[in-house]
Amino acid sequence: MLNRRHLMAGAGTLAALLVATGLTSPALAQTTDIRFTLDWRFEGPAAGFLLAEDNGYFAEEGLNVTIDTGNGSVEAIPRVATGAYNMGFGDINSLIKFLDEDPTQNVKAVMMVYERPTFAVVGRKSLGVTEDPASLEGKTLGAPPPDGAFAQWPAFVEAAGIDTSEITIESIGFPVREPMLAQGDVDAVFGFAFSVILNLKANGVPDEDIATILMAENGLNLYGNAILVNTDFAAENPEAVQGVLRALAKGFADAVADPAAGAAAVLARNETLNLEIETERLEMANAMNIKTPYVVENGFGGIDPDRLAASIETLGISMGLQGNVTAEDVFDDSFLPPAEERMLP
Missing domain, CATH: 3.40.190.10 (Periplasmic binding protein-like II)
Incomplete structure (x- = not known):
């Protein structure tokens, strides 16, 4: 009958053999x-x-x-x-x-x-925003500074030919982004489409009032x-x-x-x-x-x-x-x- 020492020695020998033959799995390492x-x-x-x-x-x-x-x-x-x-x-x-x-x-x-990229500017149709980037002209846009979509705003402006002379960018935090848009404090916000759309719905904005401008569909091939x-x-x-x-x-x-x-x-x-x-x-x-x-x-x-x-x-x-x-x-x-x-x- 094998005792514990023999079993441990056998396990050690097996491990050494596996290492030598390259048969070890990552989990054993x-x-x-x-x-x-x-x-x-x-x-x-x-x-x-x-x-x-x-x-x-x-x-x-x-x-x-x-x-x-x-x-x-x-x-x-x-x-x-x-x-x-x-x-x-x-x-x-x-x-x-x-x-x-x-x-x-x-x-x-x-x-x-x-x-x-999921970069988007999402607004409300009732506030005059449509899926046309030009509809952002003259509007107030909420932008969380660390947001990846907002980081691409300069590139998107050029790709989509947007006139920014009458656009106001308001710095806002992530937690208040969708609530501010739902309350009409801003006309549109920057963000990832799948996050902003569903968060807006959770804040009581109906589907038919949500306008999504996807940057990838408007000239920004990133x-x-x-x-x-x-x-x-x-x-x-x-x-x-x-x-x-x-x-x-x-x-x-x-x-x-x-x-x-x-x-x-x-x-x-x-x-x-x-x-x-x-x-x-x-x-x-x-x-x-x-x-x-x-x-x-x-x-x-x-x-x-x-x-x-x-x-x-x-x-x-x-x-x-x-x-x-x-x-x-x-x-x-x-x-x-x-x-x-x-x-x-």
């Missing part, structure tokens, strides 16, 4: 802790991140990922660049501006999530939010970064396949939300931004380098970039899983 910041709070579109955790995909990669909420898709960038977070989720266009101002910053995009990584962390932990992206590809596939389950994962972190609303919010993000025709054909997470280069040129004209960055400086696809592992259902 030492766990890597990763601090990850979202762009915003736990809402429907965050389901892909949360399902990667709940369904064990991070654990399968030997990762212990702590996911924190954020304060806007722009603020996620310095969080990652400074190393306060190892990885995060933020606006790639704001990242381009950030790196153009200081190319030495330690942050890069490694996986595209919103292949089409990318949206992407997975960011601190480049020092990536250099020291390349396998961990690859593991995060493998796990997220599975998590987002699950969120596309079963939005209700994705919304349930969100509500497990924020019980004040409504399951039906968050399911609808996730379905909107999947349809508008995540499972786009490009993604269906090419897989989730990658980019077209020529398109990214063209978007940098667009931002250069409208945002006064100094020309310090290229597409290669902004996006690194070397950590992505093969395309066949990134196809969405």
Whole structure:
């Protein structure tokens, strides 16, 4: 009969054999802790991140990922660049501006999530706003300073040919954005379409009174939010970064396949939300931004380098970039899983 010492010795021998033959799984290796910041709070579109955790995909990669909420898709960038977070989720266009101002910053995009940006100006028809960008002329627009959509206002103005001479921009906070629009204190607000529309409805504004101006449909051919990584962390932990992206590809596939389950994962972190609303919010993000025709054909997470280069040129004209960055400086696809592992259902 084998005693405990023999069993432990046998286990040690087996582990050594697995290491020698390269058959160890990530879960048998030492766990890597990763601090990850979202762009915003736990809402429907965050389901892909949360399902990667709940369904064990991070654990399968030997990762212990702590996911924190954020304060806007722009603020996620310095969080990652400074190393306060190892990885995060933020606006790639704001990242381009950030790196153009200081190319030495330690942050890069490694996986595209919103292949089409969800940037929008959302107003109320009863206040004179329609789906025509020109309807914003002469209006008062509410803008949270850290908002990714507001960051693209200069580029959108040029792309859509908007006369800003009689437009008033009022700085407002995220918590009062939709309530102010619902009360008529502003005529329209900047934000992510799927968030603003549903929050307006929750504030009593009917569907037929909501006018959504999507920047992507009015001349602004940019990318949206992407997975960011601190480049020092990536250099020291390349396998961990690859593991995060493998796990997220599975998590987002699950969120596309079963939005209700994705919304349930969100509500497990924020019980004040409504399951039906968050399911609808996730379905909107999947349809508008995540499972786009490009993604269906090419897989989730990658980019077209020529398109990214063209978007940098667009931002250069409208945002006064100094020309310090290229597409290669902004996006690194070397950590992505093969395309066949990134196809969405």
